[in-house]
Amino acid sequence: MNRQTTSTAGGGDRGRIGATIRAAPGYVAAVLVVAAATLIAWFAFGSSDLADVVMVVLLGVAVVSMRFGYGPSLLAALLSALAFEYFFLPPYFSLAIANVHHVVTFGVMLTIAFVISHLAQSVRDQAERARRADLVAQTELQRNALLSSVSHDLRTPLAVITGSTSALLSPHAPVDERARRALLESAFREARRLDRLVRNLLDMARLEAGELRIKKELQPVEEVVGAALNCLEERLRGRDVEVDIPDDLPLVAFDSVLVEQVVINLVENAAKYTPADSPIELSASSSDGEVVVEIADRGPGVPEQDKERIFEKFYRVRAGEGGGVGLGLAICRAIVGAHGGRIWVSERAGGGSSFRFTLPLGGRPAQDGRSATTA
């Protein structure tokens, strides 16, 4: 019990000492600035022109107050008043005050110095409050954007699923096999879309909470590309998809589930944002200790000013287009970043976008020959 009390008190002392050490540069600066202001006033005006001296000395207090915290600015205020009294009020080089008139001068000087410190502190406090309010407003804006797009994006597929299945269940359900199949197919398509959307939302939440553990395994990139294309088979039906991955591409250590999600998101975007009759090209190459995977299309491309921002959460070039929420690329960036790689978009000669991401080479094979590194 005693020991606990002692250690808590020790912790408090340590905290106070830590805070003082962190503030120390401010106090040192306060002493230096007051010394400099006093010197300047001394050489520029001597003790003859007290009004100018006061200006220079107070300027020193203002500088410290604007730059450092409350403590250093109070110290500057006090030191300035004392320096003023010591060097510029008779008797010189003494803290004694000879003239009642000078008591007033000293008092006014001290008061103004304290007022400056207070004002500077309240300006700082206000700026801090404004910064916090701005942060809260931004978070709120993001939350609203998420809520409105999620509710829209969840409702649309749900409406299609409800519509198709209720048509099938109704007493007037079509008897024709083709019509029944078309209804079932549209329900299935929308259910998969919902599934992807919810998965993206969950992935993002887990990535942000730092809960997603990466299980890296040394494996061929070709496999993950194949798995992603399989998963998108329905979505890519009738599309011209070209894959070019050299046989001698080195194995890379990565989490296959997560990197598959990256490829899925990029290929799905290439399918969503480009004309149905345009090709999608997937390729991979290795250079400078990394493997580069490229997903290229012949669509409209990404405007120059949006090339960075499309990787931010909830950012979309044109609202309402493609039926997404603006999370796909943010997830890609988080996953690739967690693997130590980079992701970016550039325009292609002849039109279209080229999304590329890298995965560093050099994962070490594990003893059982399967799992390589686990981060």
Ligand code: ADP
């Ligand atoms: P979502 O597709 O859900 O909107 P993403 O994060 O995947 O979200 O994409 C963000 C935005 O980037 C999209 O809204 C789209 O405007 C743009 N974009 C993504 N991929 C492409 C592409 N291949 N061609 C043109 N624009 C794209």
